[in-house]
Amino acid sequence: MIRFEHVTKRYADGTTAVDDLSFEVAEGELVTLVGPSGCGKTTTMKMVNRLIEPTSGRIHLDGEDIATVDPVELRRRIGYVIQQVGLFPHKTVLDNTATVPHLLGWQRKKARARAAELLDLVGLDPSVYGDRYPDQLSGGQRQRVGVARALAADPPVLLMDEPFGAVDPVVREHLQNEFLRLQSQVRKTVLFVTHDIEEAVRLGDRIAVYGNGRIEQFDPPAAVLGAPATPYVADFVGADRGLKRLSVTSIEPGDLEQPPVVHLDDQIVTAAARLAAEGARWAVVLDDADHLHGWVSADALTGPADGTVRRHSRRMDAWLPVGASLKQAFSTMLQHDAGWIAVLDGEDADHFLGVLTPARLHEALRRSIDADARGASRGDVELETIPGV
Numbered sequence: 001m002i003r004f005e006h007v008t009k010r011y012a013d014g015t016t017a018v019d020d021l022s023f024e025v026a027e028g029e030l031v032t033l034v035g036p037s038g039c040g041k042t043t044t045m046k047m048v049n050r051l052i053e054p055t056s057g058r059i060h061l062d063g064e065d066i067a068t069v070d071p072v073e074l075r076r077r078i079g080y081v082i083q084q085v086g087l088f089p090h091k092t093v094l095d096n097t098a099t100v101p102h103l104l105g106w107q108r109k110k111a112r113a114r115a116a117e118l119l120d121l122v123g124l125d126p127s128v129y130g131d132r133y134p135d136q137l138s139g140g141q142r143q144r145v146g147v148a149r150a151l152a153a154d155p156p157v158l159l160m161d162e163p164f165g166a167v168d169p170v171v172r173e174h175l176q177n178e179f180l181r182l183q184s185q186v187r188k189t190v191l192f193v194t195h196d197i198e199e200a201v202r203l204g205d206r207i208a209v210y211g212n213g214r215i216e217q218f219d220p221p222a223a224v225l226g227a228p229a230t231p232y233v234a235d236f237v238g239a240d241r242g243l244k245r246l247s248v249t250s251i252e253p254g255d256l257e258q259p260p261v262v263h264l265d266d267q268i269v270t271a272a273a274r275l276a277a278e279g280a281r282w283a284v285v286l287d288d289a290d291h292l293h294g295w296v297s298a299d300a301l302t303g304p305a306d307g308t309v310r311r312h313s314r315r316m317d318a319w320l321p322v323g324a325s326l327k328q329a330f331s332t333m334l335q336h337d338a339g340w341i342a343v344l345d346g347e348d349a350d351h352f353l354g355v356l357t358p359a360r361l362h363e364a365l366r367r368s369i370d371a372d373a374r375g376a377s378r379g380d381v382e383l384e385t386i387p388g389v
């Protein structure tokens with residue numbers, strides 16, 4: 001969708017901002033450009049909408065050399081979000097969002113309806129915020145309007161330059177999550193500039209790690225964290241990259257333990273016998289519809305034998321859908337003070353798959369690091385284990 005071919009930008013004072021850059025961004029892909037200040041990220045981005053012209057090389061958009069396209073026409077195909085947002089202070093939120101459709105000559109009613117739809121999509125109720133002016137919004141809300149405005153004309157490509165850079169870390173994380181949700185719906189081709197490796201890892205399908213006008217590594221987040229291509233990249237992603245990796249490694253069915261499973265209406269004797277046969281101290285409890293209910297301990301089943309498991313079972317709220325990140329798993333364990341979490345599958349996360357324990361979480365992380373290093377799949381990795389004490 002976007003292709004850079006040997007692109008160099010040298011400014012008039014002799015600064016080489018971008019040096020012989022070649023890379024490609026696929027349709028619907030979100031690529032983060034990350035690196036320290038002054039390494040050429042913004043220059044790269046601004047060459048895509050021709051705010052800056054390359055000194056040499058070519059950039060293709062959807063197969064077309066952009067040097068041959070009228071810049072104004074080109075920019076209509078490209079949404080642009082910047083840190084300062086650049087909303088018009090004298091226009092309402094709704095009118096700000098409808099700017100591009102207006103410029104494209106849409107009828108006022110259609111443009112405003114589209115703007116309202118977009119505001120809704122970025123989490124701002126148009127009936128509450130539509131008539132406000134930008135200075136009546138918080139920083140995070142202004143950023144959302146910026147995103148809505150960039151999407152209003154439904155451009156296939158989105159350029160985002162530190163769009164969440166000016167808000168505090170909590171709001172920032174919130175905006176990142178919302179943006180990921182939005183992107184899963186709209187699937188734009190996105191170039192996203194940031195100097196924050198955490199943000200790059202969290203958002204990018206692939207990350208371009210910049211060092212001084214060149215790309216040092218262009219890979220999916222797990223590979224950048226697990227197998228940095230150069231000492232520079234290793235240094236940039238930081239010594240705690242194992243920890244960052246938690247957020248880009250997802251829970252897979254093969255990571256799970258399979259404790260005994262009993263049902264709410266099972267007789268206590270039957271359930272106790274099942275636990276004893278497996279030498280288990282507890283079992284997962286499902287309801288009639290096979291949905292997760294909770295758990296029951298072997299000790300609780302040693303009392304009076306009449307009745308069903310229902311009497312002794314405890315509710316379990318610590319669960320996640322398969323595919324959630326190991327970071328979410330760890331955080332859920334801490335939040336519920338739980339020694340394990342249930343992992344569910346299915347459209348409504350209603351099918352019990354197994355449980356993730358801290359030991360299994362650690363294994364999953366090690367497996368994924370090993371698998372990346374060897375170019376293997378996670379299930380094929382045999383781990384050496386350190387004997388327990």
Ligand SMILES: Nc1ncnc2c1ncn2[C@@H]1O[C@H](COP(=O)(O)OP(=O)(O)OP(=O)(O)O)[C@@H](O)[C@H]1O
Pocket residue numbers: 011012013015016017035036037038039040041042043044195
């Ligand atoms: N108009 C200009 N004239 C001369 N040099 C420039 C100009 N614009 C940018 N530069 C230089 O080009 C290099 C790359 O700048 P660029 O803005 O692309 O970096 P960046 O990675 O986006 O940095 P930041 O994260 O600080 O925004 C820097 O050394 C910068 O000083």
